[in-house]
Amino acid sequence: MNSARISDLLKTRPKTSMYWGLYLALPNAGAKPDLGIAVAKKLAKRAVDRNRLKRMIREVVRTGTGLSQESDVVVKLKKPIGRDTRGRLRKQEQDVLRKQILGLI
Template identity: 65%
Template sequence: MKSARISELLKTRPKTNLYWGKYSVGAQKTAEPDLGIAVAKKLVRRAVDRNRLKRMIRELVWAAQATTVNNDVVVKLKKPIGRQTRGRLRRKEKEHLRSQIAELI
Protein backbone atom coordinates (compact mmCIF):
# COMPACT_ATOMS: atom_id res chain seq x y z
CA MET A 1 0.00 0.00 0.00
CA LYS A 2 1.41 3.40 -0.96
CA SER A 3 1.94 6.11 1.64
CA ALA A 4 -0.60 8.45 0.01
CA ARG A 5 -3.30 5.79 0.36
CA ILE A 6 -2.31 5.11 3.98
CA SER A 7 -2.50 8.84 4.76
CA GLU A 8 -5.92 8.99 3.13
CA LEU A 9 -7.15 6.07 5.23
CA LEU A 10 -5.73 7.50 8.46
CA LYS A 11 -7.89 10.60 7.91
CA THR A 12 -11.06 8.50 8.13
CA ARG A 13 -12.75 7.94 11.46
CA PRO A 14 -11.25 4.85 13.13
CA LYS A 15 -13.05 1.98 14.76
CA THR A 16 -11.10 1.55 18.00
CA ASN A 17 -10.84 -0.38 21.21
CA LEU A 18 -8.29 -0.40 24.02
CA TYR A 19 -5.19 -1.32 22.02
CA TRP A 20 -6.02 -1.06 18.32
CA GLY A 21 -7.35 1.41 15.79
CA LYS A 22 -8.81 0.15 12.51
CA TYR A 23 -9.14 2.55 9.59
CA SER A 24 -11.21 1.17 6.75
CA VAL A 25 -12.69 2.41 3.49
CA GLY A 26 -13.92 0.71 0.33
CA ALA A 27 -11.26 -0.61 -2.03
CA GLN A 28 -10.43 1.32 -5.17
CA LYS A 29 -12.34 0.06 -8.20
CA THR A 30 -9.40 -1.23 -10.21
CA ALA A 31 -7.31 -2.69 -7.40
CA GLU A 32 -7.53 -5.54 -4.95
CA PRO A 33 -8.03 -4.58 -1.28
CA ASP A 34 -4.84 -3.62 0.56
CA LEU A 35 -3.73 -3.97 4.15
CA GLY A 36 -1.49 -1.57 6.05
CA ILE A 37 -0.14 -2.35 9.52
CA ALA A 38 1.41 0.20 11.88
CA VAL A 39 3.21 -1.23 14.90
CA ALA A 40 5.64 1.43 16.13
CA LYS A 41 9.02 0.62 17.62
CA LYS A 42 8.21 2.90 20.56
CA LEU A 43 5.22 0.73 21.43
CA VAL A 44 6.78 -2.71 20.84
CA ARG A 45 10.51 -2.69 21.54
CA ARG A 46 11.55 -6.11 20.28
CA ALA A 47 11.54 -6.75 16.53
CA VAL A 48 10.49 -10.34 17.15
CA ASP A 49 7.33 -9.17 18.88
CA ARG A 50 6.56 -6.53 16.22
CA ASN A 51 6.84 -9.13 13.48
CA ARG A 52 4.72 -11.61 15.44
CA LEU A 53 1.98 -9.00 15.88
CA LYS A 54 2.07 -8.10 12.19
CA ARG A 55 1.73 -11.77 11.20
CA MET A 56 -1.18 -12.17 13.61
CA ILE A 57 -2.95 -9.10 12.19
CA ARG A 58 -2.44 -10.24 8.58
CA GLU A 59 -3.84 -13.66 9.37
CA LEU A 60 -6.95 -12.28 11.10
CA VAL A 61 -7.69 -9.59 8.49
CA TRP A 62 -7.23 -11.92 5.51
CA ALA A 63 -9.50 -14.51 7.09
CA ALA A 64 -12.15 -11.84 7.67
CA GLN A 65 -11.82 -10.45 4.13
CA ALA A 66 -12.38 -13.91 2.67
CA THR A 67 -15.90 -13.92 4.07
CA THR A 68 -16.91 -10.23 3.90
CA VAL A 69 -16.87 -7.22 1.59
CA ASN A 70 -13.35 -6.27 0.58
CA ASN A 71 -12.05 -2.98 1.98
CA ASP A 72 -8.69 -1.26 2.22
CA VAL A 73 -7.67 -1.49 5.86
CA VAL A 74 -4.98 0.09 8.04
CA VAL A 75 -4.54 -1.37 11.54
CA LYS A 76 -2.58 0.72 14.04
CA LEU A 77 -1.38 -0.15 17.56
CA LYS A 78 -2.25 2.64 20.02
CA LYS A 79 -0.79 1.55 23.37
CA PRO A 80 2.57 0.10 24.38
CA ILE A 81 2.79 -3.57 25.27
CA GLY A 82 5.01 -5.54 27.61
CA ARG A 83 5.37 -2.96 30.38
CA GLN A 84 5.09 -5.59 33.14
CA THR A 85 7.26 -8.11 31.30
CA ARG A 86 10.31 -5.97 30.51
CA GLY A 87 9.21 -5.24 26.96
CA ARG A 88 8.51 -8.84 25.96
CA LEU A 89 5.28 -10.05 24.49
CA ARG A 90 4.04 -12.98 26.58
CA ARG A 91 1.42 -15.58 25.64
CA LYS A 92 -1.28 -14.11 27.91
CA GLU A 93 -0.82 -10.62 26.47
CA LYS A 94 -0.65 -11.99 22.92
CA GLU A 95 -3.99 -13.75 23.35
CA HIS A 96 -5.49 -10.56 24.79
CA LEU A 97 -4.27 -8.56 21.78
CA ARG A 98 -5.58 -11.24 19.41
CA SER A 99 -9.06 -11.07 20.96
CA GLN A 100 -9.00 -7.27 20.81
CA ILE A 101 -8.14 -7.19 17.09
CA ALA A 102 -10.70 -9.92 16.36
CA GLU A 103 -13.40 -7.72 17.92
CA LEU A 104 -12.53 -4.89 15.53
CA ILE A 105 -12.67 -7.05 12.43
Template identity: 60%
Template sequence: MYWGLYSGDVANNANPDLGLAVAKKLVKRAVDRNRLKRMVRNLVWAAQSKGLNKDVVVKLKKPIGQQTRGRLRKKEKDFLRSRVAELI
Protein backbone atom coordinates in the same frame (compact mmCIF):
# COMPACT_ATOMS: atom_id res chain seq x y z
CA MET B 1 -8.13 0.32 23.48
CA TYR B 2 -4.84 -0.93 22.06
CA TRP B 3 -5.70 -0.93 18.38
CA GLY B 4 -7.10 1.59 15.93
CA LEU B 5 -8.86 0.18 12.89
CA TYR B 6 -9.61 2.26 9.84
CA SER B 7 -11.35 0.97 6.74
CA GLY B 8 -12.38 2.35 3.40
CA ASP B 9 -14.02 1.23 0.21
CA VAL B 10 -11.98 -0.58 -2.43
CA ALA B 11 -11.37 1.10 -5.78
CA ASN B 12 -13.06 -0.37 -8.86
CA ASN B 13 -11.92 -3.93 -9.66
CA ALA B 14 -9.05 -3.79 -7.15
CA ASN B 15 -8.09 -6.18 -4.40
CA PRO B 16 -8.47 -5.00 -0.80
CA ASP B 17 -5.25 -3.66 0.75
CA LEU B 18 -3.88 -3.85 4.28
CA GLY B 19 -1.76 -1.32 6.14
CA LEU B 20 -0.08 -2.00 9.49
CA ALA B 21 1.60 0.40 11.91
CA VAL B 22 3.43 -0.98 14.95
CA ALA B 23 5.88 1.63 16.21
CA LYS B 24 9.24 0.76 17.75
CA LYS B 25 8.42 3.23 20.48
CA LEU B 26 5.46 1.09 21.56
CA VAL B 27 6.94 -2.41 21.12
CA LYS B 28 10.69 -2.42 21.70
CA ARG B 29 11.70 -5.84 20.43
CA ALA B 30 11.67 -6.45 16.67
CA VAL B 31 10.62 -10.05 17.28
CA ASP B 32 7.47 -8.89 19.06
CA ARG B 33 6.69 -6.23 16.43
CA ASN B 34 7.00 -8.78 13.64
CA ARG B 35 4.92 -11.34 15.55
CA LEU B 36 2.15 -8.77 16.09
CA LYS B 37 2.19 -7.77 12.44
CA ARG B 38 2.03 -11.40 11.34
CA MET B 39 -0.88 -12.10 13.70
CA VAL B 40 -2.88 -9.04 12.54
CA ARG B 41 -2.09 -9.76 8.89
CA ASN B 42 -3.46 -13.30 9.19
CA LEU B 43 -6.63 -12.13 10.95
CA VAL B 44 -7.37 -9.42 8.39
CA TRP B 45 -6.62 -11.66 5.41
CA ALA B 46 -8.92 -14.31 6.82
CA ALA B 47 -11.70 -11.73 7.24
CA GLN B 48 -11.12 -10.43 3.71
CA SER B 49 -11.34 -13.95 2.29
CA LYS B 50 -14.68 -14.43 4.08
CA GLY B 51 -16.25 -11.38 2.51
CA LEU B 52 -14.74 -8.22 4.01
CA ASN B 53 -14.22 -6.20 0.83
CA LYS B 54 -12.58 -3.08 2.27
CA ASP B 55 -9.13 -1.58 2.56
CA VAL B 56 -7.99 -1.86 6.17
CA VAL B 57 -5.37 0.03 8.20
CA VAL B 58 -4.52 -1.26 11.68
CA LYS B 59 -2.47 0.87 14.08
CA LEU B 60 -1.16 0.05 17.54
CA LYS B 61 -2.04 2.93 19.87
CA LYS B 62 -0.69 1.91 23.30
CA PRO B 63 2.53 0.20 24.36
CA ILE B 64 2.34 -3.51 25.10
CA GLY B 65 4.42 -5.75 27.32
CA GLN B 66 5.70 -3.10 29.74
CA GLN B 67 5.38 -5.41 32.75
CA THR B 68 7.48 -8.07 31.00
CA ARG B 69 10.21 -5.76 29.67
CA GLY B 70 8.82 -5.70 26.16
CA ARG B 71 8.20 -9.42 25.83
CA LEU B 72 4.68 -10.55 25.05
CA ARG B 73 3.18 -13.23 27.25
CA LYS B 74 0.73 -15.77 25.89
CA LYS B 75 -2.09 -14.10 27.81
CA GLU B 76 -1.34 -10.74 26.13
CA LYS B 77 -1.13 -12.37 22.70
CA ASP B 78 -4.51 -14.06 23.18
CA PHE B 79 -6.04 -10.79 24.40
CA LEU B 80 -4.73 -8.89 21.38
CA ARG B 81 -5.88 -11.60 19.01
CA SER B 82 -9.41 -11.39 20.42
CA ARG B 83 -9.44 -7.56 20.23
CA VAL B 84 -8.35 -7.53 16.59
CA ALA B 85 -10.93 -10.20 15.76
CA GLU B 86 -13.63 -8.03 17.41
CA LEU B 87 -12.59 -4.99 15.40
CA ILE B 88 -12.94 -6.85 12.15
Protein backbone atom coordinates in the same frame (compact mmCIF):
# COMPACT_ATOMS: atom_id res chain seq x y z
CA MET C 1 -0.23 -0.30 0.02
CA ASN C 2 1.80 2.87 -0.39
CA SER C 3 2.39 5.46 2.31
CA ALA C 4 0.10 8.06 0.69
CA ARG C 5 -2.85 5.64 0.77
CA ILE C 6 -2.09 4.71 4.40
CA SER C 7 -1.97 8.37 5.46
CA ASP C 8 -5.30 9.00 3.67
CA LEU C 9 -6.88 6.10 5.56
CA LEU C 10 -5.43 7.30 8.88
CA LYS C 11 -7.37 10.55 8.44
CA THR C 12 -10.68 8.67 8.54
CA ARG C 13 -12.47 7.89 11.78
CA PRO C 14 -11.29 4.56 13.23
CA LYS C 15 -13.06 1.76 15.03
CA THR C 16 -11.03 1.44 18.22
CA SER C 17 -10.38 -0.81 21.15
CA MET C 18 -8.00 -0.38 24.04
CA TYR C 19 -4.86 -1.16 22.01
CA TRP C 20 -5.88 -1.01 18.36
CA GLY C 21 -7.30 1.35 15.78
CA LEU C 22 -8.93 -0.08 12.65
CA TYR C 23 -9.28 2.23 9.65
CA LEU C 24 -11.50 1.22 6.72
CA ALA C 25 -12.12 2.64 3.25
CA LEU C 26 -13.55 1.32 0.02
CA PRO C 27 -10.87 0.34 -2.50
CA ASN C 28 -10.15 2.50 -5.52
CA ALA C 29 -12.02 1.54 -8.67
CA GLY C 30 -10.24 -1.29 -10.43
CA ALA C 31 -7.68 -1.79 -7.66
CA LYS C 32 -7.58 -4.79 -5.40
CA PRO C 33 -8.06 -4.12 -1.66
CA ASP C 34 -4.99 -3.87 0.55
CA LEU C 35 -4.03 -4.37 4.18
CA GLY C 36 -1.72 -1.93 5.96
CA ILE C 37 -0.26 -2.58 9.40
CA ALA C 38 1.33 0.09 11.59
CA VAL C 39 3.24 -1.09 14.66
CA ALA C 40 5.56 1.69 15.82
CA LYS C 41 9.00 0.97 17.25
CA LYS C 42 8.14 3.24 20.15
CA LEU C 43 5.19 1.01 21.14
CA ALA C 44 6.79 -2.42 20.55
CA LYS C 45 10.52 -2.14 21.23
CA ARG C 46 11.69 -5.53 20.05
CA ALA C 47 11.66 -6.34 16.32
CA VAL C 48 10.64 -9.89 17.17
CA ASP C 49 7.48 -8.62 18.85
CA ARG C 50 6.65 -6.17 16.05
CA ASN C 51 6.97 -8.94 13.48
CA ARG C 52 4.94 -11.35 15.60
CA LEU C 53 2.15 -8.76 15.91
CA LYS C 54 2.14 -8.15 12.16
CA ARG C 55 1.91 -11.88 11.42
CA MET C 56 -0.91 -12.21 13.95
CA ILE C 57 -2.86 -9.33 12.37
CA ARG C 58 -2.47 -10.78 8.87
CA GLU C 59 -3.64 -14.18 10.09
CA VAL C 60 -6.68 -12.75 11.90
CA VAL C 61 -7.75 -10.64 8.93
CA ARG C 62 -7.33 -13.49 6.44
CA THR C 63 -8.96 -16.26 8.44
CA GLY C 64 -11.35 -14.28 10.63
CA THR C 65 -13.53 -12.65 8.00
CA GLY C 66 -13.73 -11.61 4.39
CA LEU C 67 -12.99 -8.05 5.50
CA SER C 68 -9.77 -7.77 3.51
CA GLN C 69 -11.66 -8.75 0.35
CA GLU C 70 -14.17 -5.92 0.69
CA SER C 71 -12.15 -2.82 1.54
CA ASP C 72 -8.76 -1.28 2.21
CA VAL C 73 -7.80 -1.75 5.86
CA VAL C 74 -5.13 -0.21 8.09
CA VAL C 75 -4.60 -1.64 11.58
CA LYS C 76 -2.58 0.54 13.95
CA LEU C 77 -1.22 -0.18 17.43
CA LYS C 78 -2.15 2.67 19.79
CA LYS C 79 -0.62 1.75 23.17
CA PRO C 80 2.70 0.16 24.16
CA ILE C 81 2.85 -3.56 24.80
CA GLY C 82 4.69 -5.45 27.51
CA ARG C 83 4.48 -2.98 30.37
CA ASP C 84 4.47 -5.79 32.94
CA THR C 85 7.03 -7.94 31.12
CA ARG C 86 9.87 -5.47 30.45
CA GLY C 87 8.76 -4.69 26.93
CA ARG C 88 8.38 -8.28 25.76
CA LEU C 89 5.24 -9.71 24.22
CA ARG C 90 4.13 -12.81 26.12
CA LYS C 91 1.60 -15.48 25.15
CA GLN C 92 -1.10 -14.19 27.52
CA GLU C 93 -0.85 -10.64 26.19
CA GLN C 94 -0.78 -11.91 22.61
CA ASP C 95 -4.06 -13.77 23.20
CA VAL C 96 -5.66 -10.60 24.59
CA LEU C 97 -4.50 -8.58 21.57
CA ARG C 98 -5.83 -11.24 19.17
CA LYS C 99 -9.27 -11.15 20.86
CA GLN C 100 -9.36 -7.35 20.61
CA ILE C 101 -8.61 -7.43 16.89
CA LEU C 102 -11.33 -10.02 16.35
CA GLY C 103 -13.69 -7.78 18.28
CA LEU C 104 -12.95 -4.86 15.96
CA ILE C 105 -13.46 -6.92 12.82
